[in-house]
Amino acid sequence: MDIGDISTKDILCALGFDLQKGIPQRGAYPTYLALYKCNLGKNNVPDLFNFSIEQDFPRGINIEIPEGTVKEIFANSERYHKKLLSLMMEFIHARCATSEEYPDELTFTCFSVLHELGHLEYFLDRNLSIEDYVREDKEKRNANAMMEAGERDKFLDYRNIPSEKAADEFAFRLLIDLMNELMNEE
Numbered sequence: 001m002d003i004g005d006i007s008t009k010d011i012l013c014a015l016g017f018d019l020q021k022g023i024p025q026r027g028a029y030p031t032y033l034a035l036y037k038c039n040l041g042k043n044n045v046p047d048l049f050n051f052s053i054e055q056d057f058p059r060g061i062n063i064e065i066p067e068g069t070v071k072e073i074f075a076n077s078e079r080y081h082k083k084l085l086s087l088m089m090e091f092i093h094a095r096c097a098t099s100e101e102y103p104d105e106l107t108f109t110c111f112s113v114l115h116e117l118g119h120l121e122y123f124l125d126r127n128l129s130i131e132d133y134v135r136e137d138k139e140k141r142n143a144n145a146m147m148e149a150g151e152r153d154k155f156l157d158y159r160n161i162p163s164e165k166a167a168d169e170f171a172f173r174l175l176i177d178l179m180n181e182l183m184n185e186e
Contacts, residue, residue: 003103004071006182009035011113012065014181015174023063027124029053030060040072043080048073049112051119051167053130061123063116073112074105087155095172102179110178111171118170122163137163 012019012035023031038045050064066073077085089108093099098107123133140161158164 003106003183004069006070006106006109008065008067008070008073008109008113010182010185011110011178014178014185015113015117023120027127029130030058031120032060032062034062034064035067036064037067040066040068040076043076048076049116051116053123053134055130055134059130061120063120065113065116070103070105070109073109077108083151084155087152091155091159092175096176098175098179102183106179106182107175110182111175114171114174114178115167118167119163121170122166125166137161 009019012033017023017033019033019035023033025031038048045066047064048066050062052062052064054060054062068076074085085108088111089104092107092111126133128136140163159168
């Protein structure tokens, strides 16, 4: 199999998820993993990867990951979110030496999946109620949105929001091992 044909389903399976059973509940709130279908040839999804918390009934944690290959996901981001993708790849390459050994499409997609799972870990580690977590996170995000800076500065400031920083750290801890496992399976 070509590296570009590795799918988000393959990534989740390599991470040990049973896609039939979903994410085992840890903590007080149910967690849902949605591997959703979308047309990656169009710009019809604002955030391909997403972590959200539902405060209303049914309360719970949602992680949404697009179904597709790393090639399709990277091409979508390259076509519709080129500046953000460029900043993201610069950010990832600055933290770990991935540019030589690993294709950007694999690096970006694996990092994005791990980042969303890192939000879950951060939420569980904080041991806050849903309301307290959402309030705390919203305050940090609102403070970030008020910053008057250039795109690169805003991107880096966003990466310093505590929940984003924790999700990034989680992703960086697992990224190389995950990519090695996926590349050795092909």
